[in-house]
Amino acid sequence: xxxxxxxxxxxxxxxxxxxxxxxxxxxxxxxxxxxxxxxxxxxxxxxxxxxxxxxxxxxxxxxxxxxxxxxxxxxxxxxxxxxxxxxxxxxxxxxxxxxxxxxxxxxxxxxxxxxxxxxxxxxxxxxxxxxxxxxxxxxxxx
Amino acid sequence: xxxxxxxxxxxxxxxxxxxxxxxxxxxxxxxxxxxxxxxxxxxxxxxxxxxxxxxxxxxxxxxxxxxxxxxxxxxxxxxxxxxxxxxxxxxxxxxxxxxxxxxxxxxxxxxxxxxxxxxxxxxxxxxxxxxxxxxxxxxxxxxxxxxxxxxxxxxxxxxxxxxxxxxxxxxxxxxxxxxxxxxxxxxxxxxxxxxxxxxxxxxxxxxxxxxxxxxxxxxxxxxxxxxxxxxxxxxxxxxxxxxxxxxxxxxxxxxxxxxxxxxxxxxxxxxxxxxxxxxxxxxxxx
Ligand code: SF4
Ligand code: SF4
Numbered sequence: 402x403x404x405x406x407x408x409x410x411x412x413x414x415x416x417x418x419x420x421x422x423x424x425x426x427x428x429x430x431x432x433x434x435x436x437x438x439x440x441x442x443x444x445x446x447x448x449x450x451x452x453x454x455x456x457x458x459x460x461x462x463x464x465x466x467x468x469x470x471x472x473x474x475x476x477x478x479x480x481x482x483x484x485x486x487x488x489x490x491x492x493x494x495x496x497x498x499x500x501x502x503x504x505x506x507x508x509x510x511x512x513x514x515x516x517x518x519x520x521x522x523x524x525x526x527x528x529x530x531x532x533x534x535x536x537x538x539x540x541x542x543x
Numbered sequence: 544x545x546x547x548x549x550x551x552x553x554x555x556x557x558x559x560x561x562x563x564x565x566x567x568x569x570x571x572x573x574x575x576x577x578x579x580x581x582x583x584x585x586x587x588x589x590x591x592x593x594x595x596x597x598x599x600x601x602x603x604x605x606x607x608x609x610x611x612x613x614x615x616x617x618x619x620x621x622x623x624x625x626x627x628x629x630x631x632x633x634x635x636x637x638x639x640x641x642x643x644x645x646x647x648x649x650x651x652x653x654x655x656x657x658x659x660x661x662x663x664x665x666x667x668x669x670x671x672x673x674x675x676x677x678x679x680x681x682x683x684x685x686x687x688x689x690x691x692x693x694x695x696x697x698x699x700x701x702x703x704x705x706x707x708x709x710x711x712x713x714x715x716x717x718x719x720x721x722x723x724x725x726x727x728x729x730x731x732x733x734x735x736x737x738x739x740x741x742x743x744x745x746x747x748x749x750x751x752x753x754x755x756x757x758x759x760x761x762x763x764x765x766x767x768x769x770x771x772x773x774x775x776x777x778x779x780x781x782x783x784x785x786x787x788x789x790x791x792x793x794x795x796x797x798x799x800x801x802x803x804x805x806x807x808x809x810x811x812x813x814x815x816x817x818x819x820x821x822x823x824x825x826x827x828x829x
Pocket of ligand 2: 423424425426427428429430431448465468469470471472473
């Protein structure tokens with residue numbers, strides 16, 4: 402395990418350990434990024450300062466992290482930037498579902514389907530537990 | 544050996560056949576399947592950045608598994624990555640470990656970091672010899688592999704050294720595997736969340752390339768890849784239906800190789816609002 406590649410696990414709202422600091426601007430992350438090739442901005446565009454937003458436009462393929470010769474903490478940088486940027490409207494419902502119900506997808510009727518398939522029924526985590534786990538942030542304003 | 548299957552939301556909601564086939568395959572390999580009793584989000588990639596407390600959701604499932612004395616096998620990329628990331632916080636002397644446990648404590652749970660999480664690819668890769676010995680059918684198909692990004696990268700989190708682990712499993716099934724340039728590229732499923740057009744475009748270029756390079760079956764090992772590459776094919780190939788290609792999940796293919804012929808392993812999921820695009824997922828059965 403390369404500890405440099407672990408995002409800063411120290412709490413919460415602090416900046417990542419070495420984001421950007423050791424970047425030598427080699428551009429390899431830019432070349433590897435699918436989202437940039439698709440014409441959107443991504444966290445890589447924020448890293449190379451060609452855009453102010455893009456942290457949420459990411460397919461999490463982690464090619465950029467893989468190719469970076471400097472082990473720049475791109476994940477940590479992404480988390481720090483995400484805290485400052487708005488969640489895209491298209492993601493809000495899924496985020497709401499997770500924060501409110503503990504699952505991003507609506508699962509009504511799932512156990513009938515599972516039973517028909519010979520799979521054991523699933524019990525979704527209770528809402529009050531989700532609330533406790535998320536520090537009382539259930540059903541946020543997103 | 545005990546193992547709990549964590550299907551993840553997408554497989555849970557839409558790919559029962561993938562979960563079921565995984566179960567059958569793991570049982571054949573000698574695992575005893577344990578139920579965790581409750582399903583909770585893995586802390587999906589949507590959540591980090593919204594709240595730093597996402598780690599508690601991930602740790603909740605890990606704590607349930609630890610209590611049940613079982614390791615976890617995952618079927619999706621995002622869950623795998625999140626579980627391993629949170630586990631990595633329990634390896635060193637990270638402050639977040641205590642924070643997680645103080646939250647879990649409110650629900651009378653504790654996590655010590657002992658649960659091993661492996662994606663199905665890793666389990667089957669590690670048991671290639673045993674898998675080879677269980678093969679009862681040679682499948683006559685030319686297959687293309689779609690590697691799940693988040694299972695493999697970044698190496699510092701996933702711990703997977705062989706980027707072709709998925710391929711190695713298919714090799715022991717004695718399948719005819721094709722090469723195509725986009726094999727290790729992201730399928731684009733996650734892009735559906737912020738730019739649907741981009742996701743569809745990416746999925747389309749991947750599938751077209753598979754076909755152009757001679758494949759007649761695509762194998763995936765992630766609910767999100769399956770969602771885009773299989774369930775959205777009607778959308779992807781709206782104008783050119785002749786380009787459609789069957790897509791199936793790793794364990795469905797392995798189960799079929801092992802001789803399972805259960806209809807439920809290849810059933811179309813009728814509950815889905817998105818029409819199934821390719822009929823039988825084991826389309827190679829003709
Ligand atoms: S992880 Fe995100 S930013 Fe990095 S290469 Fe992939 S899409 Fe681009
Ligand atoms: S690959 Fe790493 S070192 Fe190179 S430009 Fe990107 S962040 Fe900087």
